[in-house]
Amino acid sequence: MTPVLKIPDRVAQWARLIRTCRAEVEGAYRAFCAAREQASSAEGPGASLRERTAHHWLVVHNGPDPLVSEMAERGSFPFRQRYGAGLRAVLDPLIPTLDVIIAYQLLFGAYTGIVPDGITDLGLTDIEWAGDEKILLSYVKGRTAAESVALSRQATRLLEQWLDHSAVARRFAPEGLRPELWVRFTPSGTWAGERWLAKPATRLSVVRWVERRQAVDEDGHPTQMTGDDGLPLALHRHRIRTTHDALKDRSHWRGSRRTTLDPNRSPGIEGDHYLTNTTPAQREAAEDIIAQAQEDLVRRALPPLVLATADMADLVENYSEQMKRLGLDDNALAQLLSGERDVFTAACGDQLSGLHGPTGKPCPARPWVCLLCPLALFAPRHLPNLLRLRAFFSRQWQQMTTAEFIPVFGPYAHRLDEILTPGRYFSEQALRAAAVEVTGSDVELPLRPEEHTV
Structure with a gap:
C-alpha cells in the first residue's frame, strides 16, 4: 500500500x-x-x-x-x-x-x-x-x-x-x-x-x-518535503481534505459548551471516547437513571384511577390490579375513600413513598403532577379542584407559546381532559355542579409566586 x-x-x-x-x-x-x-x-x-x-x-x-x-x-x-x-x-x-x-x-x-x-x-x-x-x-x-x-x-x-x-x-x-x-x-x-x-x-x-524539494538543516532536521525518516515525503493528495478537517481551527471552542469535545468527531465516536470510559460506580448510577426514566414512562402509560362513587366495594371490584399494586390494607383504603389522604387534586395512596422526592418525606410534587402519578385516586369530591386546575392550564396556554406550554403542562393537560370528559367517569350533571364552585383565579390553587398567571 x-x-x-x-x-x-x-x-x-x-x-x-x-x-x-x-x-x-x-x-x-x-x-x-x-x-x-x-x-x-x-x-x-x-x-x-x-x-x-x-x-x-x-x-x-x-x-x-x-x-x-x-x-x-x-x-x-x-x-x-x-x-x-x-x-x-x-x-x-x-x-x-x-x-x-x-x-x-x-x-x-x-x-x-x-x-x-x-x-x-x-x-x-x-x-x-x-x-x-x-x-x-x-x-x-x-x-x-x-x-x-x-x-x-x-x-x-x-x-x-x-x-x-x-x-x-x-x-x-x-x-x-x-x-x-x-x-x-x-x-x-x-x-x-x-x-x-x-x-x-x-x-x-x-x-x-x-x-526536488528535499532539504535538511545543519542538525539534520527536515526543513522541506522530507519525512521524519529522511526520505522524500510520501504525499497523497486525497489525504489533504481529511487533514484539513482534522486540523480545523479550534479557537472557537473557548467558552463553548463543547470545549471538551471535538467537533470533527461523530456522536458515536464521542460516546465511545467519553461516555463508555466510566468507573463501575458511574455505570451503576447511569443504569439507575435509565431505569427510573423507563419506570416513569410506564407509570405515565397507566390509566387513571378514577372512582365515580365513594363505595369501597366498587373500588376493590373494578380496580383489583391497582389495589394489589398499592398494597393498602382495609384501614388505609378507608382513609383513602374518606378523604384523610387527600391532596389538592386527588387522594394519595402513600405520600411518603418517595416517587417524586426523598423516601420517608412528604411528597413535594406540584398539584398537576398527581394527574400522572400511579398513587393518585380521583373521586367526585376532587372535581372542583380538577376544574380549577383546568382553568389554570387555560390561563397558562394564553400567556405561553405552544413550544413553551407543551413540555411543561402538555401531558398533564391531556390526562386532565381524559378524566373530565363528560360521561367517561363523571356525568355532565356532576361536572356542572362542580363548575359552580370555580371562580377562575389563581388564589384557588396552591401556587408559588413564579407560577401565577397574569
Missing part, C-alpha cells in the same frame, strides 16, 4: 508542506510582479534582446508561442545567443510552470479541504463573488455531485493571487481553454495548440515535485 501523509499523526510534516508551498507561490508571484513591471513600457523590447527587460516585454506583448517557435527553428544554442538566456529563463517569471501550479493547488487544497479532482476541474465560471472580499466556490466531487463552499479569507487571497499570476498566460491561451482555472503552457508541444493544457498534474509529477 502506498504510504500517505497522515495528520495529525505527522503535524510537523503538514507544517512543512504548507511552508514549502507558500514559499514557492509567494516567490514565484514576486518574480512575476517584478517581470510584469519591467515589461510595462509600451515603446518596444529595446535595442538589445539580450536584456532581461526585453525578454519580459516580448512575453507580455507577444505571448510565449513565438519564442518557442523561434527556438524550434533556430535550435537552443542560437536562441541562447540571441537572448542571452535559455527558453525557461525567458518564460518562467511570467508564465507559471507546472511546479508552481502544483504548489498553488496543494496550498489551495490545504486551505479549503476540497478534494483534488474538485480542484483540478475548476473553471472561472465556478467562482462567484459575494461582496468584495468573499468567494462562493462551486465544484464537483467526483464520487458524489456538485458542492459549494464559502472560501475563507486566506483561500480567497490565494485564489485572487493565482488569477493575477496566470493573467498573462490566460491572455494568450486558446479561446477554449481561457475559462479553465489552471491553464498552463508546456513548450514541448509541436504546435501552438498542443502547448496549452488544463489537465491535472500526474501522480509522477507530484512525486518529482516532492523529490
Whole structure:
C-alpha cells in the first residue's frame, strides 16, 4: 500500500508542506510582479534582446508561442545567443510552470479541504463573488455531485493571487481553454495548440515535485518535503481534505459548551471516547437513571384511577390490579375513600413513598403532577379542584407559546381532559355542579409566586 501523509499523526510534516508551498507561490508571484513591471513600457523590447527587460516585454506583448517557435527553428544554442538566456529563463517569471501550479493547488487544497479532482476541474465560471472580499466556490466531487463552499479569507487571497499570476498566460491561451482555472503552457508541444493544457498534474509529477524539494538543516532536521525518516515525503493528495478537517481551527471552542469535545468527531465516536470510559460506580448510577426514566414512562402509560362513587366495594371490584399494586390494607383504603389522604387534586395512596422526592418525606410534587402519578385516586369530591386546575392550564396556554406550554403542562393537560370528559367517569350533571364552585383565579390553587398567571 502506498504510504500517505497522515495528520495529525505527522503535524510537523503538514507544517512543512504548507511552508514549502507558500514559499514557492509567494516567490514565484514576486518574480512575476517584478517581470510584469519591467515589461510595462509600451515603446518596444529595446535595442538589445539580450536584456532581461526585453525578454519580459516580448512575453507580455507577444505571448510565449513565438519564442518557442523561434527556438524550434533556430535550435537552443542560437536562441541562447540571441537572448542571452535559455527558453525557461525567458518564460518562467511570467508564465507559471507546472511546479508552481502544483504548489498553488496543494496550498489551495490545504486551505479549503476540497478534494483534488474538485480542484483540478475548476473553471472561472465556478467562482462567484459575494461582496468584495468573499468567494462562493462551486465544484464537483467526483464520487458524489456538485458542492459549494464559502472560501475563507486566506483561500480567497490565494485564489485572487493565482488569477493575477496566470493573467498573462490566460491572455494568450486558446479561446477554449481561457475559462479553465489552471491553464498552463508546456513548450514541448509541436504546435501552438498542443502547448496549452488544463489537465491535472500526474501522480509522477507530484512525486518529482516532492523529490526536488528535499532539504535538511545543519542538525539534520527536515526543513522541506522530507519525512521524519529522511526520505522524500510520501504525499497523497486525497489525504489533504481529511487533514484539513482534522486540523480545523479550534479557537472557537473557548467558552463553548463543547470545549471538551471535538467537533470533527461523530456522536458515536464521542460516546465511545467519553461516555463508555466510566468507573463501575458511574455505570451503576447511569443504569439507575435509565431505569427510573423507563419506570416513569410506564407509570405515565397507566390509566387513571378514577372512582365515580365513594363505595369501597366498587373500588376493590373494578380496580383489583391497582389495589394489589398499592398494597393498602382495609384501614388505609378507608382513609383513602374518606378523604384523610387527600391532596389538592386527588387522594394519595402513600405520600411518603418517595416517587417524586426523598423516601420517608412528604411528597413535594406540584398539584398537576398527581394527574400522572400511579398513587393518585380521583373521586367526585376532587372535581372542583380538577376544574380549577383546568382553568389554570387555560390561563397558562394564553400567556405561553405552544413550544413553551407543551413540555411543561402538555401531558398533564391531556390526562386532565381524559378524566373530565363528560360521561367517561363523571356525568355532565356532576361536572356542572362542580363548575359552580370555580371562580377562575389563581388564589384557588396552591401556587408559588413564579407560577401565577397574569
